[in-house]
Amino acid sequence: MRRIVLCLFLMLGLAAPAMAASCGKTGAGFDAWKASYAAAARAQGVGPRGLAALAGTSYATATIKADRNMHSFKLGLDAFMEKRGAATIVAQGRKKKAQNAALFKKIEKKYGVPAGPLIAIWGMETAFGTYMGHQDTISAVATLAYDCRRPDYFREQLIAALTLVDRGVLSSSSTGAMHGEVGQTQFLPKNVLLFGSSIDGGGINLNEKADALASTANYLRGHGWRPGAGYRPGEPNFVALQGWNAASVYQQALAIMGNEIDGN
Numbered sequence: 548m549r550r551i552v553l554c555l556f557l558m559l560g561l562a563a564p565a566m567a568a569s570c571g572k573t574g575a576g577f578d579a580w581k582a583s584y585a586a587a588a589r590a591q592g593v594g595p596r597g598l599a600a601l602a603g604t605s606y607a608t609a610t611i612k613a614d615r616n617m618h619s620f621k622l623g624l625d626a627f628m629e630k631r632g633a634a635t636i637v638a639q640g641r642k643k644k645a646q647n648a649a650l651f652k653k654i655e656k657k658y659g660v661p662a663g664p665l666i667a668i669w670g671m672e673t674a675f676g677t678y679m680g681h682q683d684t685i686s687a688v689a690t691l692a693y694d695c696r697r698p699d700y701f702r703e704q705l706i707a708a709l710t711l712v713d714r715g716v717l718s719s720s721s722t723g724a725m726h727g728e729v730g731q732t733q734f735l736p737k738n739v740l741l742f743g744s745s746i747d748g749g750g751i752n753l754n755e756k757a758d759a760l761a762s763t764a765n766y767l768r769g770h771g772w773r774p775g776a777g778y779r780p781g782e783p784n785f786v787a788l789q790g791w792n793a794a795s796v797y798q799q800a801l802a803i804m805g806n807e808i809d810g811n
Contacts, residue, residue: 668791671804688727
């Protein structure tokens with residue numbers, strides 16, 4: 548019996564480092580982790596270009612810092628809207644709606660989503676495409692896939708990101724927001740795969756407003772958007788805005804701004 552217990556102890560002791568290596572809280576083990584994770588990525592269909600992009604990643608300290616400091620979502624609704632410049636988004640958003648009337652008409656015809664919520668998202672995420680971020684996208688996603696806070700979620704995003712590199716939608720030099728979001732409305736890689744769309748049926752480029760807004764409309768439709776229904780809290784389409792962002796204040800802010808832009 549003592550021999551069995553000793554064997555079990557040794558087995559557990561040997562297993563512990565392997566388990567610990569499955570994620571990390573500092574960058575110390577990142578290079579070893581990504582080298583071992585390449586086998587899992589290959590098994591899930593990632594090809595040579597995607598694997599090369601993974602090999603070229605660096606531990607993104609700025610991404611980890613941003614991930615630990617998302618304090619604005621803890622504000623009350625009024626404070627959140629003031630901090631995010633809701634009044635400016637609405638004022639500029641009405642001008643954007645008028646300037647791009649044909650585009651928004653085309654998007655609504657195809658996806659059933661009106662201009663207001665799309666413009667609210669566009670303004671909230673990147674100030675209408677004026678700031679899409681400068682963080683290395685593949686490194687950001689790989690870092691969060693390695694990090695111990697949400698590894699399972701971001702490993703799905705990493706496989707998606709590497710797949711997009713294989714397909715030429717992203718590259719090893721693509722940049723975006725701190726968590727790996729890309730384009731004018733800040734899509735995570737998995738959502739690019741699922742909902743990325745071109746209004747004219749060509750290749751997808753989310754750095755272009757037409758594709759970004761069409762993809763956002765497609766995303767909302769995929770999350771239950773019903774053409775012609777309202778999207779305030781309690782109305783049928785509010786659930787689609789809830790799908791866009793998990794923070795309640797963010798959801799409510801989008802509904803308020805979108806309705807004001809649409810003149811409702």
